[in-house]
Amino acid sequence: MAPRITLEDVSKAAGVSRSTASLVVRGSSRIPESTAMKVREAMDQLGYVYNRQAANLRQSRSMTIGLIVTEIINPYFAELAMAVDQITHDAGYTIFIGYSRDLADRQHEIVASMIERQVDGLLILPALGTDPERLAKQVNAASVPIVLLARRFPGFDYVGSENVQGAQMLGEHLSALGARTVAFLGGRPAPSLAEREEGLRASLEPKGVEVWSKEELRSPVSPEGGAAALGRLFDQGKLPDAVVAYSDIVAQGVYDELRRRGLEPGRDIAVASFDDTRIAAGQVPPMTSVAGFPQQVGAKGAELLMTRLDDGNADIPTQLALIEPQLKIRSSTATWRSRS
Amino acid sequence: MAPRITLEDVSKAAGVSRSTASLVVRGSSRIPESTAMKVREAMDQLGYVYNRQAANLRQSRSMTIGLIVTEIINPYFAELAMAVDQITHDAGYTIFIGYSRDLADRQHEIVASMIERQVDGLLILPALGTDPERLAKQVNAASVPIVLLARRFPGFDYVGSENVQGAQMLGEHLSALGARTVAFLGGRPAPSLAEREEGLRASLEPKGVEVWSKEELRSPVSPEGGAAALGRLFDQGKLPDAVVAYSDIVAQGVYDELRRRGLEPGRDIAVASFDDTRIAAGQVPPMTSVAGFPQQVGAKGAELLMTRLDDGNADIPTQLALIEPQLKIRSSTATWRSRS
């Protein structure tokens, strides 16, 4: 290993002082172009690479932010993560990524490690079992700004979809179609689940439509989970007019399980879902889904965090941004007709 | 902002020297438990957070690795990224993530930024237009070890699927079914594309099966791309026995476009693909796909990189690992019967 080239070496080679070289690296206009040229040439010749880590130490900031999501196999989360990257990258930040895999302990471990690495801020899609107080304590101790994404806990900056509203739009659509019973399937206990259920009930129950969403209908957020949840429902001898899946991924399993039992989605039973990932439009028949616009959630979340980083952060009150959902009606509900 | 608590503060509060405190943080066994206790108590009371960045500067390493992928909406890439995380996280590394969005210039910018941030190593799924020499120069100048994933360029450590072999398995399957013409659709010019085409030709042409894969059949790796590519083929009045899509994502568009033209996949035309993501098994009818095992690619890539980081790295010759593919036969091909 060749010994590392430092700014000191560069300044010597260019015949200037270290501070001058430092100013040149950072593109200061206080240095005459002729001098800057000499320095840049020396850098090229020596193969100098800027050690931003050292600079960061001195400046007590890192131009780094931590993004913690549960996973990215779910395209909703993947799009969200890429949107965060887009915004923060353009602002000169580099992202530390961590996957909690929906394990609260792992999440806390990741947070701790990122804080030790001096992240300037944190963007978190919280794991299911997250203890909000513990998280708050952890980040406050290090006074690291944090913005929560997609799953809300009071007291934190937050960006997410307006789940209640989206579910209401869907509920109204289903009741207009004539559905009398709606099963809400899949998903784990989480704020977003509760919000979606709330929206469905609020829009359906006043019109006399039954909403089934007991605990035994919960499932992992996977096709297998959705299939199993539907199985549990059917095994009780219950056949709803419509199935609303917790998310597109869950709905995939619902489609499969329906067919295994000889039912055709969109004809024998209406099926709808949340997220409107590629999966929804790609199904046969195409599936009605409530679009949550993960790109907007991610981008807006990154923006809120940048705001915190700019100002003397502490004073701003809790920031909240809810992304307006949109109901994408497709044949999985549109072609369904009430049997009565 | 409270002034930052340093090890110095901790050592004073605990009545020991700074070096002692430092050893305690790192869990050295050379410090008697009684002393260590005092130090830990002081840390808790003061709310000390370890500044790993400072430690890294002193130790001239960062315990950080850079992972650059093109994107993660494609579940193949998402699974690969999560597998990399799994391995490196367990080894105590934290990941900087970057998305090149398949833009070579953006990729180089990200590489530069990560090198400035002193990553210990780099794992890259190279962007399409990557200039391998430029990349090699860039990382060599900083002597940062690098492992390439999924898209190969000679001279680099590499882990990827055995694309040629996987395509051969698929080709043999199709010719055994009696297909006489096979269209290879979608994808952008890249090593993996060339390898897949090579495997198809190697297994099909000797048996007299025609392989169509002209440039106009290329497309972006998206459902829309696949649909458009199939459209271009049909508009030429060509109807192959089988369509092989570059990947599951492309195949999704192929399914859609076939139906738009009144053809049923698996009955009127055989359809197969690569990657075997959730998409493949989730299609109706389920789609034959060559599994590339992204988790294995990611995990193995991370392992190769760790190896480079352990040793005096420079001396090891180029490392290569090819993950054995597996052909998942499903009804999109299995139920198809030759018209002749």
Added chain:
DNA sequence: CTGAAAGCGCTTACAG
């Protein structure tokens, strides 16, 4: 505009 000095928060020999 430039240079010498101090400091960011840690770790690493080196004596005791």
Added chain:
DNA sequence: CTGAAAGCGCTTACAG
């Protein structure tokens, strides 16, 4: 086992 000193590679006032 502990302590004083030097150093990782930068940046930041502060004089000139």
